[in-house]
Amino acid sequence: MSRVKEKPVEAVAAKEPEYKCSIFGYSPPWLHKFAVFPVFMTIVCMNALVQGMLVNGFISISIQSLExxxxxxxxxxxxxxxxxxxxxxxxxxxxxxxxxxxxxVRTMGWGMMLVGFGTLLLVIPQFTSxxxxxxxKTGETCGALADPKAVCPPEESQDFAFPLLLIGQLLIGFGASPLFTYGYSTIDEFDSTTRTGVNMAYYLGVCTLGPAMAFPIGSQLLKIWGDVxxxxxxxxGIDDxxxxxxxxxWWITFAVLGVLSFxxxxxxxxxxxKLNDTDRRKANDKLQPHADLNVDLSGDKWELLRMFKLFTLNPTCMCIIAMQTMESLLMNGYITYIPKLLENLFGLTSGGSSMATGLIIVPMGVIGNYLGGKIGERVKNKxxxxxxxxxxxxLLNVLCSASLLLSCPKKEIAGLNTPYKSGERLWTEANEGFNKAEGICNGPSGENCQCSxxxxxxxxxxxxQITYLSPCHAGCHQEAKLGFNGTKLFWSGCSCSAQHEKAATLDVVTKGWCDSDCNLTMYTFFALGPLIQSAALKVVSFSHRDAFICYGWMWMRFCGSVPGVYLFGATIDKTCLYWKASCSDLSRDSxxxxxxxxVEKLRMYLFALTIIxxxxxxxxxxxxxxxxxAEPDEQKEKKPLELSSNHRVAPEDS
Known part of the structure; x- marks a missing residue:
């Protein structure tokens, strides 16, 4: 393909018509003074804050509650x-x-309205299901449940809940995409390229602030009962x-953010x-395109495909896209499931895991953006x-990934990873369909407890320090004594707990998981966490920036983010030991x-995936x-390829 001389910036600018601020066609003179970069930057950052709180904050911490x-x-x-x-x-x-x-800019605005509509749609299943x-309602002691389906109270159908959640999430994705494609390019177009790094630092700083605000707020709201x-x-029988x-x-924040998005x-x-002060701000700018991408394709009916071909044939561009794609695969999976992982690896509550996630994301965003900007200055963006x-x-990330090997001591759960009595096989070994099995523990007279x-x-x-799935699985009969010792609810007369080889003659169980002391392990994980997700600098070409951003993001979304979250979900499910059912699950045979x-398998799977x-x-x-x-003339004149350390898939812009 022959190279065409690039058109002067002045010629392009002269042909571009001037626009004025307008409110649905109404354009009063006093409104025109707001069409300046500081006002634009403020409003774009406000939208990025809302989007970051929603997508990378509240949705992530609500996954466990939605499940x-x-x-x-x-x-x-x-x-x-x-x-x-x-x-x-x-x-x-x-x-x-x-x-x-x-x-x-207006496309970003209409998109954010679509985000608001999709967010409100997510709330509907909460009230229709x-x-x-x-x-x-029959209790959770041995022999209390003869026929699980017979005692299930009539309840509203949940068949439409999952489809509504999907539709709402799709609308949020459709609406948010202009904000992080056109958002980058408009910030660069409306201000001098010499200030692009500073502007992007502000922009991504606000993006990081979104999840940082969402996690502590969400952790407090998750302490409120969902059906309040x-x-x-x-x-x-749920105390706290x-x-x-x-x-x-979970739904309170979605309702508020849905309205706020509008x-x-x-x-x-x-x-x-085009803003009023754009020409003044960019008066001294010089185009610095890479020689291989300095091609004018305007008017070509295959313009977009030819641009994509240019990017594909550039090995440096494709290597950077490959790195971004792999990084987005890993990062999107972690951002989606990190609260759930912390709950299971360290025994935290839903609110506690959300707060802990904030402790990782906030320093990661601050340190990563700061270092990225400083290093960019130091190497003069070359x-x-x-x-x-x-x-x-x-390479530092590879070393720090060893923190994934840290977790609390394994919980011993009767029948799942430790037998009821010495010599007994685990349920998973005895029966492949154990997750569907009813009635594990037998009472003292040999009767089946029929635990649902x-x-x-x-x-x-x-x-x-043996945990049982319920009082029924511990063999606590209806006549077992139920009491409160001032701290925890307890049951006595539980036959299965008394039969365990470690139990001696004791037959008292207390409510909740057996505690595991792993505070030091958790603190170590938090200390290494920000380094695992530290910022990586990326390279993009200035020429055809919109097309390049979209092209790179297509790779990152379809080959990175999308399979990443599915891969993490399937990996987590593969380590499941016990599937809990509700009445609606039994009626659907789900x-x-x-x-x-x-936990042992979970952390090893995650460690292997992360290292690879x-x-x-x-x-x-x-x-x-x-x-x-580098081109010889670039080296001679010291005109480096236009760079941005911010065109990347990250928790704040995904």
Whole structure:
């Protein structure tokens, strides 16, 4: 393909019509003074804050509550989370095609309105699916449940809950995609390129602030009973959020943010295509395109495909895209499931895991953005220097991934990973269909306890530190003494706990998991966590920036983010030891949601996955650094390829 001389900036600017701020066609003179970069930057950052709180904050910390509320498996919740990335990926091609044909700022505004509508749609299943029923009304002691389906109270159908959640998440993805494609390019277009790094630092700082605000707020709201005003948690024997059956009021934040999205989006629809102060700010700018990409394709009917071909044939570009894709695969999976992982690896409550996630994300965002900006200044935004530091960070990530080997001591759960009595086989070894099995523990007279899968209320035999799935699984009969010792609810006369080889003659169990002391382990994990997710610097070309951003994001979404969240969900489900069912699950013959995981397998699977991806990222950066060849005139005049350390898939912009 022959190279065409690039058109002067002045010629392009002269042809571009001037626009004025308008409110649905009404353009009063006083409104024009707001069409300046500081006002635009403020409003865009407000929208990025709302989007970050929603997508990378509240949705992530609500996954566990959604699974409990609607009896979803990790695979289903991964489909829900991944549908956002599918929607974003589907919009990238039309966004790149229409980039120079539409008002990008107004497109971002209409998109954020769609985000608001999709967010409100997520709340609907909370009120159309009836109330949350963690178990039956007949109790959870041995012999209390003869026929699980017979005693299930009539409840509203949940058949439409999952489809509504998917539709809402898809709408959020469709609406949010312009904010992080056109958002980057408009910030660069409306201000001098010499200030692009500073502007992006502000922008990504606000993006990081979104999840940082969402996690502590969400952790407090998850301490409120999910069906507040309809039922009480005590109606089901659930005292507080430490109970593993608890689900919090996840929907409150979605309702608030859905309305807030409309308020922040409306001002964007008033902006013109070009700001009043753009010419003044960019008066001294000089184009610095890479020689291989310095091609004018305007007027070519195959313009978009030819641009994509240019990017594909550039080895440095494709190596960077490959690294971004692998990084997004890993990062999107962790961001989606990290609260759930902390709950299972360290025994935290839903609120506690949300707060702990904030402790990882906040320093990661602050330190990563700060270091990225400082290193960019130090190497003067030259490609070789940036790629070298990117490689250093990737190798550091590989070392710090060892923190994934840290977790609390394994919980001993009767029948799952420790036998009831010496010599007995575990249920998983005795019966492949154990998750569907009813009636594990036999009473003292040999009768079957008929413990249902609906019975999930863990109790601990403190002397042996053995956990039982419910009082029924511990052999606590209806006539067993129920009491309160001032701290915990307890049952006595539990035959199965007395039969265990570690139990001696004791037969008392207390409510809740057996405690495991692993504070030091958890603190060590938090200390290494920010380094695991440390920022990596990326390289993009200035020329055709909208097309390049969209092209890279198509790779990152369809080959990274989308399969990443599914891969994490399937991996987590693969380590499940016990599937808990609700009445609706039994009526649908569904497996329900996972209540107990094999922590040893879980952390080893995650460690192996992380190491493989991080090593792949490091290799991609190394190859990209090797393949990059600076143009002789660029070296002579010291005009480096236009760079941005911010065009990347990260928790704040995914």
């Amino acid at each position: 409990r509320r609607f009896s979803l498996s990790s695979k289903q919740s991964s489909i829900f989370a991944g549908s956002y990335d599918v929607a974003v990926g589907l919009t990238l091609l039309p966004l790149s095609w229409f980039a120079n044909k539409v008002n990008k 009836g109330i949350y029923r963690p178990g039956s 005003g309809r039922t009480k948690s005590t109606d089901f 959020s430490s109970d593993p059956r608890w689900y919090g009021a 308020f922040t989006a409306i001002p964007l629809t008033f902006f013109p295509k 490609v070789p220097g940036l790629l070298k530091w990117c490689l250093i960070f990737m 899968r609906m019975m999930f209320n863990p109790v601990c035999h403190e002397k042996s 497996e329900g949601s996972c209540a107990v995981y094999d 991806v991080k090593v792949g990222c490091a290799l991609a950066v190394a190859v990209g650094r090797y393949c990059f060849k």
